Amino acid sequence: MSGLLVIAIDGPAASGKGTLARRVAAHYGLNHLDTGLSYRAVGKALLDAGLPLDDVEHAEAAARKVDLALADPAVLSANEIGDAASKVAVISSVRRILVEKQRAFSNTPPGAVLDGRDIGTVVCPGADVKIYLTADAKVRAERRWREIAAKGGKANFEAILSDIEQRDARDMNRADSPLKPAEDAHLLDSSKMDIDSAFLAACGIIDAALASRK
Helix, strand or coil: CCCCEEEEEECCCCCCHHHHHHHHHHHHCCEEEECHHHHHHHHHHHHHHCCCCCCHHHHHHHHHHCCHHHCCHHHHCCHHHHHHHHHHCCCHHHHHHHHHHHHHHHCCCCEEEEEECCHHHHHCCCCCEEEEEECCHHHHHHHHHHHHHHCCCCCCHHHHHHHHHHHHHHHHHCCCCCCCCCCCCEEEECCCCCHHHHHHHHHHHHHHHHHHHC
């Protein structure tokens, strides 16, 4: 293991990987990157310009302009932007541009926790610890519904569930870097866990993996 510590947390939409990754990063004193924000930034750029989401030339240009340090979750969290991100993410050239930026981030001392859909398989295949966080689609939809309701928004559970299932299908079936656990990833099903339980389980996995390498 190098002087850097890199932890990869992958999983499907609304699995809680972002919340978990932030807590893990804070606990171990590491940088954190939600790689999904980079794809959301590209999707938002195309939406703002009124361009189709399969416009490769403009998507590539938007990807080159993405500054990971400036990606604002508050601005990019809208559901329609997440859907747009899932669509631009199937463009291989866009993925290559953003993966290069993500890898550079992971190599910044003292290391990082990156969450996304292809961290352990593509972005950081040599990560020190890989976790694949998942949960039943209905559980994920209910969490997203409660999150929206808690912020005073209105949402339809069935519509959220349908959106999650469609995004899962796109992410898992795309030709380039499909969503799947890395062969050496630790599977963590949070269907029956709250975030505190998932965090403790993740720390147990990470501590055991690091101890075995000393």
